[in-house]
């Protein structure tokens with residue numbers, strides 16, 4: 567589903583991501599963890615075609631994000647770490663705007679918008695301008711807009727930040743559902759308990775380099791993920 571091969575991304579002379587390779591298969595929830603400044607956001611933004619990179623290749627369902635950006639973007643959704651949406655739009659206008667971009671017909675979009683807005687309990691807020699939304703409400707809107715075109719691969723940067731416990735629980739269920747239906751999820755988090763319980767596989771990045779990856783069991787062995795992470799950080 568997603569192949570990252572030898573990704574290297576520079577900011578000036580600084581190597582933010584250094585020869586990183588990862589393979590994410592259909593059905594997998596893949597967690598991406600690392601210290602502040604480790605290179606997670608840079609990797610995720612490179613994967614979704616927002617950042618250009620110096621070396622390496624990124625393939626989504628066999629297609630290169632560099633050579634076939636539009637085809638790739640039809641198959642993916644990206645939720646950034648900060649839900650900076652269009653403040654002047656109402657929630658419903660934003661969801662229709664995203665639906666238009668992906669060519670979702672009226673019947674399907676209405677069904678999905680109703681379904682997810684009801685689940686996240688923001689149906690009554692959709693007529694409000696996004697400027698009036700709390701951080702968590704914006705995050706819910708960003709999640710709904712990501713799910714609206716039924717993407718095969720969903721990339722999320724710190725998706726649980728700002729969500730209340732009920733919304734976090736719902737999102738975890740939605741992530742699992744995507745994977746049960748043959749999709750895949752790649753997301754960053756600092757919440758190691760979430761990563762440990764939710765993910766099928768985990769990658770740990772440190773100073774731009776991938777230092778551990780595999781199934782949760784392979785990565786953590788008999789210890790907790792927190793113990794393993796903290797040990798790797800001091801090495």
Ligand SMILES: Nc1ncnc2c1ncn2[C@@H]1O[C@H](COP(=O)(O)OP(=O)(O)OP(=O)(O)O)[C@@H](O)[C@H]1O
Nearest residue numbers: 577580581582600601602603604605606607608609
């Ligand atoms: N636009 C930029 N220009 C220059 N350096 C940058 C830029 N964006 C990020 N960096 C640097 O690249 C490195 C990786 O940053 P990145 O945002 O990918 O880390 P991160 O793992 O997502 O961190 P966090 O957990 O704090 O979100 C850091 O050293 C950061 O200072």
